[in-house]
Amino acid sequence: MTLDKLKPGEDAYIRSVGGTDLPLRKHMLDMGLTPGTEVTMVKAAPMGDPLQLTVRGYELTLRKADAAQIVIDKVHDAHTPAPSEAQPDIAHPHTG
């Protein structure tokens, strides 16, 4: 899912920052929106756009259209390990 879809109060991790507007993309990276960073949606502006986020301990604004370029993993999704990544249940090599 993309960052613009995140609801107020929800957390997510950034997976990738896309977009064809290179300066904008660079600026978003410079402001700390790098892959793996945790973001929290604070709210949308009274007229619905732009959005207010918390990232790296400060408040950042971003338009919805630009936020749609950022792919995220919601925090609770990220914490639930996907089946393929689940630890295989093997006997501990040093015991027994």
Added chain:
Amino acid sequence: VQTGEAPLPDGMPITFALAGNQNSGKTTLFNQLTGSNQHVGNFPGVTVDRKDGTIRGYDNTIITDLPGIYSMSPYTGEEVVTRQFILDEHPCGIINIVDATNIQRNLYLTMQLIEMGIPMVLALNMMDEVQNNGGTIQVNRLEEMLGIPVVPISAAKNEGIEELVHHAIHVAKYKERPGRKDFCDADGEDSGALHRCIHSIEHLIESHAHAAGLPLRFAATKVVEDDELVLKALKLSDEETHALEHIIAQMEQTCGKDRHAALADMRFSFIDKVCSATVVKPHESKEHARSAKLDKILTGKYTAIPAFVGIMALVFWLTFGVVGTSIADWFSGCIDSAIGVLDGALTAYGLNPVVRSLVIDGVCAGVGGVIGFMPVIMLLFFFLSILEDTGYMARVAFFMDKLLRKVGLSGRSFVPMLIGFGCSVPAIMATRTLPSERDRKMTILLTPFMSCPAKLPIYGFFAAFFFPAHAGLVTVSLYITGILVAVVFAFLLKFFAFKGEPVPFVMELPNYRMPGVKNVARLMWEKAKDFITRAFTVIFVATVLIWFLQTFDGKLNVVADSSDSLLAAAGSLIAPIFKPLGFGDWRLSTALITGFMAKESVVSTLTVLVGEASAMAAFLTPMGAISFLVFCLLYTPCVAAIASVKRELGTKWAVGLCLMQCAVAWIVSFAVYMIGGLLF
């Protein structure tokens, strides 16, 4: 810390650059460092403010306040200015101010500054706030990890400044360059791919960087970031460029990230490491909690707009209503009595009446009339700078963005336009903070439609006679008309002249803060100084010119009746243009000409030519009066505003703006007069 170079010889001036993020307290620190020893100018070739000053108590120093930036990418004018300043002017040292409450993001710029290899000190601002919230930052460990001296300070409370200056002068004098420039991890999660990439590039471009005078590490990381300016400066051969691209492509493949993301990630990973080793985070800062609470109302879904209207109404009521008027009346009274005393003295002395007329009717009346406006303008700036300093203006830009985007602008253009209600001159200067040329030009073209207080005497003069019962309504309607015309005009510009998109709105919302008394006081002092300078230069010349034109006729004889003067001749010449608008009398067109110098002159000229407002009934209908007021609202801004446009955008734009606004004013006044004629 590297040493080994010969220290700067005694007596050689030590130059510093002050760099840091926006909202890091940079201006406050600059004011603390320099006191009143400042002078303001421009960086060469660009209209970005440059402030230089001498550090208090150290006469042999020069410190330059660089624009507040977040990164050294070449995408905004301010970032380029900062880079070029450091690369071209070779400051002996850099003072990097970092907001300790927001250290993660602030250090991103620090790391890029360190790469420039210039002696540097880190000023860790707002440490008191971190500590009050139960957090700490281990300064010694931070120094060790970054390889530069770190001095905790509180710029607002003037704490730690002496120690900061001491360290800054020491590193600059003894050329103690940052002890570490290499922040890439040789065995990080990308197994050192970026580290190898940067170092291979360093080897490849070493001689080129040296020839171009670029710091090697800085040049290498900028090559990875595909920085056009650096690539051009390096003058690489095709083979070398090819080799670089190959190295970078390989790094991208190994890292699984593109070049931009890889580098940003490397910097932030290092910062995370630094922070986890040195920063004990406070739980929830009081300042942030307070901001969040205030934002519930000030940017709340249903409360933001009403709160904004309320705040602005209060500001305008205080400025133009109770407080402002009483101060302005008192001030004008003082000026009038001073002029009266001077007049009496000159008459008693028996000075030539023409010269006396020049001094009293020309200079004193003109300049005095404008100076009389100073209290109102200073008061408006007082309130606007408080709104700016508290962080509220950033919120206004935030919730107005969607609205302004409909007319092709971003929320950031809202602030200059708001200042336009105070005076177009600083409003036009405030567009410098806008990150795109397109947004800047559009905002500058729209700002003069915001009615400025200099036009209030015109509204008052006409309304008092023609609409005595509705004077307030007339004034408010004119303000609203100005805004509506700006909106329509913005639409036209968007569709015909300025296609394309407004700048992205990636902006920090700083915590609300108490405005610094010193900062506000300094700003007001600067505005007052600027205003007085203007009154005694542009307006002085203008009033003398107008006085000359209205005192003499074509044969340079002193006229008995001003209707025979040169000014009247010029007024009569253009009067027919205004006939279709309902005010074809030469006295009104003459007043409009003088209004080009300063809007207040419209009223003073009319008083000279007509006498009492009641005499206007002979040649002006109430509908004509409204048409005249609309014309005054919209036509060319005063010469001071035009001069600012010229400074920002050049002569062509200034002349164009002037002509265009006259055309808009003519069309709208004509429409108003025609529609009014049909209705009444």
